[in-house]
Amino acid sequence: MSALSKVTYFCRSAAVGLKHSPFVHFIAVTTIAIALFSAGMARGAARVLDNLLASLGGEVEVTVYLSPELDADEVHGVRALVLALSGGEVTLVSPDAALSRLRTELGDLGEALAELPENPLPVSLELRVPPERRNPDALLALAKALRAAPGVAGVDYGEAAVQRLSAIARALRFGSLVAFAVVLGATVVIVAATLQLAIYSRRGEIEIQKLVGATDRFVKAPFLLEGLLQGVLGAAVALFGLWAFGRVLGPTLGALFAFLLGPGVAAPWVEPRLALELLCAGCGLGLGGSFVAVGRFLRV
Incomplete structure (x- = not known):
């Protein structure tokens, strides 16, 4: 056959x-x-x-808090380091700008902030990471690298939720x-x-x-x-x-x-x-x- x-x-x-x-x-x-x-x-x-x-990952905002004793030149140096580590966009937020934003977000309760003897908020950097690094593992690695950088007091990006x-x-x-x-x-x-x-x-x-x-x-x-x-x-x-x-x-x-x-x-x-x-x-x-x-x- x-x-x-x-x-x-x-x-x-x-x-x-x-x-x-x-x-x-x-x-x-x-x-x-x-x-x-x-x-x-x-x-x-x-x-x-x-x-x-x-x-x-795209909505999470990475905020880098800087040590209060840093002068202007050191702040810009840390900003350049954060920019190099992340490869994203970095915005410098002054304590006054951060307090004004917090007062606006609190609405009527924000008036209570006017009673503070001094501004407790430090200088911070708001970081927008590139799309390829917007995943939990990459964000965790980036946060560890930023926390180890000199002049950085803390890093927050909603790690627990992520x-x-x-x-x-x-x-x-x-x-x-x-x-x-x-x-x-x-x-x-x-x-x-x-x-x-x-x-x-x-x-x-x-x-x-x-x-x-x-x-x-x-x-x-x-x-x-x-x-x-x-x-x-x-x-x-x-x-x-x-x-x-x-x-x-x-x-x-x-x-x-x-x-x-x-x-x-x-x-x-x-x-x-x-x-x-x-x-x-x-x-x-x-x-x-x-x-x-x-x-x-x-x-x-």
Whole structure:
């Protein structure tokens, strides 16, 4: 039998298998679709979380407090050092300007500041870091370097909030990874079980093939192709579900959380790279489940 004849036979046999057991294959396709849809939703949530971290990093204002004993030349020297360490924009804020700003922010309560015998606020530098350094790790490293600089009395950028959010993000990613691994394992088991039912219904055909000298590889090929088709169909259903979710709820989410997450939350939920990854994952799940099912049946 030529290679083309074999491929034609395998495709025809796989199509016949799908036609004879539609409900069994529907269960397998649905299981794969649910697993891949969950994976796509997790990827979308991770992207939104990354946008939140980036947005928070951009909004955080790094304030460097200088020692009160520094003279004007030393203050400008520290400013130049901070500028060199950060690579961003540095604004010098005098004690009078800082007190005036605080009085404005306090509103009616700001009048109480007029009773102070002297201005308690030190000279400070307001630092706007470049975009590539607006992440928790980079901000922490920058704060450590600034605190070690001579003439710096303190550095504040909301470190506790940034670190807490970063820890939450790591915990969510780890939890989603564990959950996804469990879902993948369960999907392979379900696909293998459903496909084994389809194989069992065609056991007479398999026995005839074995009697006439067909190899295990020849017997396995149509069922592996069925699993591959299941994976492709499952990935297609999952991608359609993600597209529909983005079309229906994407604009609503963007309107609700744009003030916090920025425009990234309204980005398309189905991107070319994600589509390719889900398609490959679906093919892998279908092939894996069919390989397990066929191997178990042939051993029996």
